[in-house]
Amino acid sequence: MVSTPADEIAHDFPPFFRVYKDGRVERFHNYVYVLPSDDPNTGVRSKDVNNNSARLYLPKITENNQKFPLLIYIHGGGFSIESAFSTGHDKYLHSIVTKANVVAISVDYRLAPEHPLPICYDDSWAVIKWAALHVEMSDHLITEPWLKDHVDFSRVFLAGDSAGANIVHDMMVRASASEKPLGDGFKIVGMALIHLFFGNDEPDEYCSFVFPGCTGLDDPRLNPALHFRLLSSLICLKILIFTTEKDVMRGRSLAYYDALKKSGWKGEVEIMETQGEDHVFHLLEPTCEKAGVLMKRLVDFFNEKI
Incomplete structure (x- = not known):
């Protein structure tokens, strides 16, 4: 035959x-799509926004004109699988919003290999710019009222898991590239990077395939630990890095942490390592004890006074 x-x-x-x-x-993994919904138990509401490029979550409102910090979250999956609309990430965002009392935007970017990098970066940046428009725009027919009415734009956080954490780092680099690229009043104060997906100094066939236009092993989007100048200019005040004992990319998280400390960046960086666990275990087993510890630290990070 x-x-x-x-x-x-x-x-x-x-x-x-x-x-x-x-x-x-x-694809070896096809996510299960879940519709946005209102949770009667937690009071969290969600809907898809900006031409379905993101899912927006609103925590329970207990006071008129109540304002919350804004979390912009970017999912992982090797740049090629998963979605903001998957069952797993939707549940995880519901949980973060409930526990941290934040408004959240979960970004849905186009996936490689049909849409090779840097498309995922550009899609994510477009959502962030859309959110930033709400600081000054007043026409509710154009803007999203959940953002306009309930977000404190002086407290914006970025967070992501795995490849999403990689994208989050690049979003912070873009936001730091000029004095006010996102306008007055939109202040990114911190970012949380969960189980980073970065390259290193070794050739990586996968990264080369999904990102054919990268500049090589020293590309700042894949190996930021080599770029002290970019790290030193990050505008956020604090960074929280999560890794695990068994994560194959643990060394890259440690290298990124060390590079931040050596770069001259003036903010505060912390790294938290979970013993005995592997890459993104908290999404695979979100109800386990160690996932709860990770969630608590994440929630505390979003609620700490700046």
Whole structure:
């Protein structure tokens, strides 16, 4: 029996995807889409916004004109799987919003390999710029009222897991590139990076495939620990890094932490390591004790006084 291009594999990257010679992409993980909803138990409400590029979460309102910090969250998945609209990430955002009492925007970016990097970065930046427009715009027919009425834009946080943490770092670099790229009143005070997906000084076939236009092993989006100048100019006041004992990328998180401390950056950085666990264990087992410890530290981080 003669094989056809539909059967022949051109590129194979478990646990993410394989590409066949006819161009077809087969993902090893297909997320389960969940609709936005209102939770009667927690009072958290959600809806999809900005042409379905993000899901917006509003905590329970207990006072008129109540204002909350804003969390902009970016999901992981190797740049090629998962979604802001997946069951797992939707539940996790509901939990963060309930416990931390923040308004949250969960970004949904286009996935590689059909949409190679840097598309995910540009999509995420577009959502952040859309959110920043609400600081000064007053027309409720144009703006999103949950943001306009209930966000304290002087307390904005960025957070993400795995590849999402990689994207979050790049968003902070972009926000720090000029004095006020997002306008007056939109202040990113901190970022939380959970189980970072960065490259290192070794060739990486996967990263080269999903990011064909990168500048190589020293690309600042894949290996930021080599770029002290960019790190030293970050505008946020504090950074919280999470890693785990068994994470294959643990060393890259430690290198990023050390580089931040050596770069001359004036903010506060903390790293928290979970013993005995692997990459993104908190999403795979969100009800386990150690996931609860991670969640508590994350919530405390968003609620600390600046």
